[in-house]
Amino acid sequence: MSRIIVILLTLVMFNRLSAADDQCLKCHETIGDNPSALFKHDIHFKRGISCADCHGGNPHLEDMEKAMDKKAGFEGVPKGDDISRVCAGCHSNPEQMKKYGSSLPANQLQNLLSSVHGKLSVTGKEHVAQCITCHGAHGIVSVKDLRSPVHPLNIVKTCTKCHANAMFMRTYNPSLPVDQLDKYRTSVHGKRNAKGDSKVAECASCHGSHNILSAKDVKSTVYPLNIPSTCAKCHSSSEYMKGFNIPTDQYEKFSKSVHGVALLQKDDMGAPACNSCHGNHGAAPPGVESISKVCGTCHAINADLFSSSPHKKAFDQRNLPECETCHSNHDIIAATNRLLGVTPEAVCSKCHSEQLSPRGYVVAKEMRLLVDSLESSEGIAKLLIEEAEQKGMEVTEAKFKLRDVHQARLQSRTMVHSFNEQQFRETIEKGLKTAAIVQTEGEFAIREYKFRRIGLGIASVVITILAISLYLFIKRIERRQRTGM
Numbered sequence: 001m002s003r004i005i006v007i008l009l010t011l012v013m014f015n016r017l018s019a020a021d022d023q024c025l026k027c028h029e030t031i032g033d034n035p036s037a038l039f040k041h042d043i044h045f046k047r048g049i050s051c052a053d054c055h056g057g058n059p060h061l062e063d064m065e066k067a068m069d070k071k072a073g074f075e076g077v078p079k080g081d082d083i084s085r086v087c088a089g090c091h092s093n094p095e096q097m098k099k100y101g102s103s104l105p106a107n108q109l110q111n112l113l114s115s116v117h118g119k120l121s122v123t124g125k126e127h128v129a130q131c132i133t134c135h136g137a138h139g140i141v142s143v144k145d146l147r148s149p150v151h152p153l154n155i156v157k158t159c160t161k162c163h164a165n166a167m168f169m170r171t172y173n174p175s176l177p178v179d180q181l182d183k184y185r186t187s188v189h190g191k192r193n194a195k196g197d198s199k200v201a202e203c204a205s206c207h208g209s210h211n212i213l214s215a216k217d218v219k220s221t222v223y224p225l226n227i228p229s230t231c232a233k234c235h236s237s238s239e240y241m242k243g244f245n246i247p248t249d250q251y252e253k254f255s256k257s258v259h260g261v262a263l264l265q266k267d268d269m270g271a272p273a274c275n276s277c278h279g280n281h282g283a284a285p286p287g288v289e290s291i292s293k294v295c296g297t298c299h300a301i302n303a304d305l306f307s308s309s310p311h312k313k314a315f316d317q318r319n320l321p322e323c324e325t326c327h328s329n330h331d332i333i334a335a336t337n338r339l340l341g342v343t344p345e346a347v348c349s350k351c352h353s354e355q356l357s358p359r360g361y362v363v364a365k366e367m368r369l370l371v372d373s374l375e376s377s378e379g380i381a382k383l384l385i386e387e388a389e390q391k392g393m394e395v396t397e398a399k400f401k402l403r404d405v406h407q408a409r410l411q412s413r414t415m416v417h418s419f420n421e422q423q424f425r426e427t428i429e430k431g432l433k434t435a436a437i438v439q440t441e442g443e444f445a446i447r448e449y450k451f452r453r454i455g456l457g458i459a460s461v462v463i464t465i466l467a468i469s470l471y472l473f474i475k476r477i478e479r480r481q482r483t484g485m
């Protein structure tokens with residue numbers, strides 16, 4: 001008898017009882033309500049957790065009044081922030097969780113409260129989201145279970161309950177877009193997710209779950225500097241991407257590219273992250289049609305010039321992507337004049353040769369010659385100005401002009417994209433003309449310096465002769481005075 005009491009007491013203390021002993025469940029089942037029906041496949045039920053662990057009350061009493069008496073600790077239906085508090089009673093308490101043999105992290109409430117969803121709701125009385133907003137209250141299953149509302153195949157619906165509800169979202173932030181679902185469904189991720197592929201990215205794989213932050217927060221997984229590693233979680237893992245027939249080198253290449261170095265090493269927020277080219281929710285490889293538009297959002301002049309160049313039609317006809325054909329996509333390197341011309345390393349020689357496509361060949365060769373001549377003229381002009389400056393000559397004016405020469409060189413790099421010899425030549429010649437002026441001014445300053453050196457030499461000889469004469473003259477006067485005495 002006393003042994004039975006001890007066992008009962010232990011059960012009461014840890015609030016763990018078998019389903020048959022849970023009077024709350026038993027009675028509610030006979031009523032046939034939803035909570036008790038759903039609870040039968042709830043992970044909490046399977047861990048021996050009772051209705052009373054969340055609602056309070058005494059699960060050992062058959063009498064309804066006594067079981068659900070305030071004196072027995074019955075709290076009724078939790079509302080507002082009390083809901084998450086009930087869940088956190090176990091989930092934020094590692095000791096408690098260990099009693100159930102669980103080693104799950106115990107940070108959900110803490111993370112939730114510091115996330116965007118931990119803001120106060122419009123009523124000001126509770127936080128935007130409670131645990132049950134995403135997990136439900138009864139019938140909770142493992143997050144890996146297909147029935148879980150946070151399973152990759154269901155999470156989209158769970159998040160967009162709110163995020164696709166314009167009326168609701170407007171009460172919080174009228175400027176926040178509500179088109180994530182629509183866009184997502186046009187993406188490769190979204191299309192495959194709708195077909196039951198649980199490996200593609202869904203809302204939580206890019207944004208996180210309890211720790212979701214505003215995209216503008218530097219700690220957000222979708223803050224520009226963090227996006228490449230967010231995408232790389234999957235896209236750089238050949239293990240994870242096994243079975244999909246696409247490369248897994250995008251991050252590696254990107255991080256070494258001009259764009260990647262600018263973004264990841266120099267924190268240059270003007271440089272593109274993965275989503276600048278692929279879209280946020282519309283993540284798709286930019287198609288042949290849209291690549292120049294993607295690049296053109298930042299490199300507008302290059303894109304404009306390309307559009308009216310002979311390559312526009314030629315590339316369209318051959319279904320060649322516009323910028324990518326010459327620059328690639330993920331491993332774009334700094335552009336130099338070596339890309340231009342008919343040497344093996346030049347991109348033009350991929351398609352133009354003396355035999356095939358000779359017109360382009362001739363122009364490519366000529367453009368390179370023009371660039372080379374401008375670069376060497378600029379070099380000579382620069383050396384002359386430096387020499388003059390070292391000699392202390394005034395060359396401020398010429399240095400300004402030297403900048404114009406460099407500007408012309410920079411313009412010519414962009415002007416390449418006209419693929420038009422005449423237009424290109426005009427830009428180069430402007431630079432060549434200024435370079436010639438600077439060269440002349442440099443040479444003049446150096447000549448002037450030499451001239452002044454000679455002039456100075458003559459002057460000092462004259463002064464020395466004068467000084468000696470004066471000395472001798474004074475000596476003579478002194479001698480005369482002495483003999484005169």
Ligand code: HEC
Binds near residue numbers: 024062077
């Ligand atoms: C003998 C039957 C019986 C037992 C035992 C019983 N309940 Fe109930 N419970 C009911 C009935 C019937 C209602 C609905 C009555 C009502 O609407 O006031 C109810 C209502 C509730 C509600 C909703 C209250 C509200 O304010 O809407 C909760 C929560 C609840 N029970 C939890 C429990 C828990 C926890 C236990 C065990 C500690 C328990 N019940 C034990 C029959 C029972």
Ligand code: HEC
Binds near residue numbers: 054138
């Ligand atoms: C893991 C915690 C938890 C457990 C276990 C739990 N509930 Fe609940 N229950 C809640 C929460 C939270 C709400 C509030 C739901 C809401 O606001 O939508 C709720 C609401 C209810 C309600 C009122 C609203 C409704 O959905 O009808 C009843 C009745 C209820 N629970 C009964 C039960 C019964 C009976 C059991 C056991 C079979 C049980 N609950 C087990 C957390 C729990």
Ligand code: HEC
Binds near residue numbers: 088091109143
């Ligand atoms: C905005 C939706 C959302 C809210 C609110 C939310 N969760 Fe989650 N929760 C998720 C998602 C999504 C996952 C799955 C995460 C994954 O697979 O990486 C998850 C996973 C979990 C897990 C599994 C272990 C883990 O940490 O990944 C537990 C336990 C959990 N949530 C408890 C809670 C509790 C307790 C609360 C309230 C404090 C809560 N959740 C609030 C979305 C939410």
Ligand code: HEC
Binds near residue numbers: 136141
């Ligand atoms: C009495 C303690 C207790 C309370 C209260 C409680 N949980 Fe749990 N919960 C557990 C235990 C134990 C597990 C099983 C953990 C395991 O399998 O490692 C669990 C599992 C879960 C899981 C599944 C995690 C996974 O492994 O995928 C979710 C989601 C969850 N709880 C959410 C909630 C929510 C939401 C509430 C509040 C409405 C809540 N829990 C209240 C103890 C509790």
Ligand code: HEC
Binds near residue numbers: 117208
């Ligand atoms: C209960 C409704 C609700 C649910 C469910 C919900 N959210 Fe939110 N979410 C909001 C509200 C409200 C805001 C805050 C808007 C504001 O004040 O700027 C927000 C903010 C955000 C933001 C920050 C937007 C920004 O850049 O400012 C992101 C990202 C976000 N939610 C993603 C998610 C994801 C992912 C899920 C699913 C795991 C989810 N949300 C589920 C209501 C919800």
Ligand code: HEC
Binds near residue numbers: 203
């Ligand atoms: C492939 C990754 C990815 C997926 C999947 C994804 N997002 Fe986003 N999301 C982003 C990025 C990147 C941004 C940041 C945009 C920026 O910098 O302005 C963003 C921004 C947001 C914002 C802020 C407002 C906006 O639209 O710019 C919300 C809200 C949001 N996402 C919700 C969701 C929801 C809900 C889902 C699921 C339907 C989802 N996201 C799926 C990457 C993703």
Ligand code: HEC
Binds near residue numbers: 189
């Ligand atoms: C949860 C893992 C995961 C994350 C995170 C993820 N992706 Fe994906 N992504 C996939 C999988 C799986 C595919 C399907 C591969 C296929 O198309 O065969 C895919 C497909 C794509 C495709 C289409 C590839 C093609 O040609 O079919 C693009 C583009 C893409 N992702 C870009 C991104 C970008 C950009 C991000 C970050 C903002 C990102 N992904 C984040 C898993 C992920």
Ligand code: HEC
Binds near residue numbers: 235246285287321
């Ligand atoms: C400067 C623009 C740009 C950036 C930045 C960029 N991509 Fe791409 N990406 C492209 C283009 C263009 C394609 C090829 C489209 C085609 O040929 O149809 C592509 C193709 C892809 C594909 C399809 C498979 C493949 O490799 O061809 C995936 C996946 C992908 N990118 C992921 C990423 C990820 C992840 C990042 C960030 C680490 C990223 N991209 C950064 C422009 C970009």
Ligand code: HEC
Binds near residue numbers: 311
């Ligand atoms: C037929 C090959 C080819 C195509 C197509 C092409 N480029 Fe270029 N691009 C070059 C060459 C060659 C250079 C280097 C010129 C130099 O340094 O003299 C260059 C240089 C650049 C530069 C650096 C110079 C500057 O303007 O700042 C950018 C940026 C650039 N290209 C962007 C683009 C974009 C955007 C597109 C698509 C609209 C594109 N390119 C299409 C060959 C090409």
Ligand code: HEC
Binds near residue numbers: 276298328333
């Ligand atoms: C979000 C804006 C953005 C987008 C989109 C973008 N770029 Fe860039 N790009 C930059 C910035 C910023 C730099 C300068 C990086 C640095 O050197 O600091 C750059 C540098 C370059 C360079 C090297 C220029 C040089 O001076 O050597 C080339 C070539 C280039 N981009 C081509 C492309 C192509 C091709 C695309 C499309 C596939 C593209 N970019 C898309 C912003 C962008």
Ligand code: HEC
Binds near residue numbers: 357
């Ligand atoms: C991907 C292949 C490809 C590359 C790379 C390429 N071109 Fe072309 N180009 C063509 C095609 C195709 C035409 C259409 C006329 C033809 O077939 O010769 C053309 C036409 C031209 C024309 C106009 C010829 C005329 O008939 O008036 C010029 C000029 C030209 N290219 C210059 C260049 C230069 C300079 C480069 C290197 C920066 C270059 N191309 C790189 C494929 C290419």
